[in-house]
Amino acid sequence: MLELKNISLNLADSKDILNDVSLNVESGKFVVITGPNGGGKSTLAKIVAGIFKPTSGQILFDGQDITNASITDRARMGISYAFQQPVRFKGIKVRDLITLAAGRELTTSGVCEYLSEVGLCARDYVDREVNASLSGGEIKRIEIAMVMARGTKLSIFDEPEAGIDLWSFQNLIQVFRKLHDGIHGSSIIIISHQERIMEIADEIVVLSNGKVLTQGTREEVLPKLLGGTDTCHFCPREEGV
């Protein structure tokens, strides 16, 4: 479904942010991208969503070259991206945002179903504005609900656990388990540092210092990640983080 071929991003006055990254995300797969802070995970996700343009390399989506396609075109083709730090939309109500994302008329209970899925007491939120009054964890969950409502071929979640409290995190794991069970012809990429999320993954990619250090099935990669610094050359502590 998604193929990244030799993606690099070099900024003139900075280090190489991404260096020759190649990845394949097949249809029906749930892929977790992990790795140390600053390794390039969000940058890679933004390159897939069309927010950043790579310096070199090629992006194929369903076999079509989308390297130069706009954010809007990619969204229309079926790519959704939930930001690490979600954008707020002053003047737009939560119900409008979810309805827009779904691309069809939704009843109040339809909107509420999506909000309940992410553990929000729907009636308290449905008519709130998506503005700065929402807490970090609330806006994060509303954005996850929005991506679920879009139901696109490829959904990318950037650190969905960030800012989510411990109790809601349990709920979030269930949300992602459910997404995984209903994945069928679509694919999910989650950027995460959480073992509980990696435990759901079909595949895990470790990105460090702008490079893919390792990628493979959960069974292959997770034991090495959890093995500590003695056995794991890409563990954050060894990266000096």
Ligand SMILES: Nc1ncnc2c1ncn2[C@@H]1O[C@H](COP(=O)(O)OP(=O)(O)OP(=O)(O)O)[C@@H](O)[C@H]1O
């Ligand atoms: N516009 C920019 N200008 C300069 N440096 C940038 C820019 N955007 C990202 N970087 C740098 O690129 C590197 C990768 O950043 P990125 O946000 O992709 O990392 P990450 O793996 O998602 O990190 P984290 O786990 O902390 O969220 C970092 O060192 C960051 O400071």
